[in-house]
Amino acid sequence: MATKSTIAWTQKTWNPLAGCTRVSSGCENCYAEKMSRRLAKMAAVHPETAGRKSHYLKVIGQNGHWNHRIALIEEALADPLRWRKPSVIFVNSMSDLFHEEVPLAFILRVFAVMQQTPRHTYQVLTKRAERLREFDAQLPWLPNIWMGVSVETEKQVSRIDDLRGTHAAVKFLSLEPLLGPLPGLDLKGIDWVITGGESGSGARSMDAAWVRDIRDQCVRGKVPFFFKQWGKRRNNPDATDPSAKAKKGGGSGKGGHMLDGRIWDETPKGWSKGSWSPFAQASVANQADSIVPTAIHDGPRTASQPGGAIADVSPIVSMATEPQVRHAEGV
Numbered sequence: 001m002a003t004k005s006t007i008a009w010t011q012k013t014w015n016p017l018a019g020c021t022r023v024s025s026g027c028e029n030c031y032a033e034k035m036s037r038r039l040a041k042m043a044a045v046h047p048e049t050a051g052r053k054s055h056y057l058k059v060i061g062q063n064g065h066w067n068h069r070i071a072l073i074e075e076a077l078a079d080p081l082r083w084r085k086p087s088v089i090f091v092n093s094m095s096d097l098f099h100e101e102v103p104l105a106f107i108l109r110v111f112a113v114m115q116q117t118p119r120h121t122y123q124v125l126t127k128r129a130e131r132l133r134e135f136d137a138q139l140p141w142l143p144n145i146w147m148g149v150s151v152e153t154e155k156q157v158s159r160i161d162d163l164r165g166t167h168a169a170v171k172f173l174s175l176e177p178l179l180g181p182l183p184g185l186d187l188k189g190i191d192w193v194i195t196g197g198e199s200g201s202g203a204r205s206m207d208a209a210w211v212r213d214i215r216d217q218c219v220r221g222k223v224p225f226f227f228k229q230w231g232k233r234r235n236n237p238d239a240t241d242p243s244a245k246a247k248k249g250g251g252s253g254k255g256g257h258m259l260d261g262r263i264w265d266e267t268p269k270g271w272s273k274g275s276w277s278p279f280a281q282a283s284v285a286n287q288a289d290s291i292v293p294t295a296i297h298d299g300p301r302t303a304s305q306p307g308g309a310i311a312d313v314s315p316i317v318s319m320a321t322e323p324q325v326r327h328a329e330g331v
């Protein structure tokens with residue numbers, strides 16, 4: 001499934017899994033569930049052309065919510081091998097790679113694809129930080145794999161310790177949807193912090209003071225800071241924020257993304273955005289991607305961390321192309 005992303009901190013999404021289960025308050029308005037419901041309906045109406053959308057029928061129950069099953073989308077596994085243009089890829093925007101029902105063997109296959117495509121930068125994000133920590137030693141961490149945990153209130157702060165205990169080369173925090181203050185964060189060993197407010201119907205409020213405090217903690221700790229969005233216009237204290245309106249050519253439209261008169265779009269130290277402009281997504285993703293008939297291997301596959309063996313990614317995928325779906329984030 002072609003996967004241009006509207007998420008400001010990534011370029012495209014890769015979804016070798018479908019389905020999830022709510023684990024904390026950040027899941028309440030889960031976008032992935034809403035999108036999965038939509039895809040499942042589309043698949044039910046046109047089963048003959050459903051393609052990968054048919055997987056979403058397996059994970060949405062009669063009540064329109066997650067049925068707590070996980071679908072392993074084998075045919076999606078090798079998508080990044082076909083994406084020639086180096087991209088920043090959010091892994092599993094529609095699920096959580098470390099969900100309890102995802103076998104370690106499948107997680108290793110996802111990591112194997114990431115190993116084989118060092119031209120891409122991968123952003124893996126989980127709320128299952130304990131399971132991440134449990135498997136850490138078996139995962140082949142490479143510099144192109146960024147590992148993050150979501151934290152929405154102080155109740156989830158222990159996820160940061162689990163992340164810190166891993167061998168991931170780049171560790172990041174997604175403090176979104178930000179649902180409460182997060183004072184006194186331990187940012188030791190953390191390479192990047194993202195935050196933002198909830199958007200969409202039923203979105204909960206975010207206080208500007210929470211955002212400023214996180215920004216100030218990052219500045220003091222010299223940790224790159226990325227402010228994604230206010231979520232709702234009412235959260236934005238600046239009535240004149242020009243980014244609050246512009247949806248084309250640089251604006252998020254989700255309440256704006258300027259904080260005290262500037263855009264905070266820092267990225268991990270030593271990593272270059274190149275020509276990528278985080279808040280001008282529309283013209284970026286998928287432009288140069290071309291479908292190639294076989295798996296591509298990008299040079300030597302060495303793993304520098306524990307668990308360095310390369311897992312089998314076979315069977316390699318079917319080559320069916322499908323309609324483009326814009327994904328927002330779930331985890």
Ligand code: SF4
Pocket residue numbers: 020021022023024026027028030031032033093094095096127330331
């Ligand atoms: S996809 Fe993410 S937000 Fe949605 S239920 Fe799973 S963990 Fe929660």
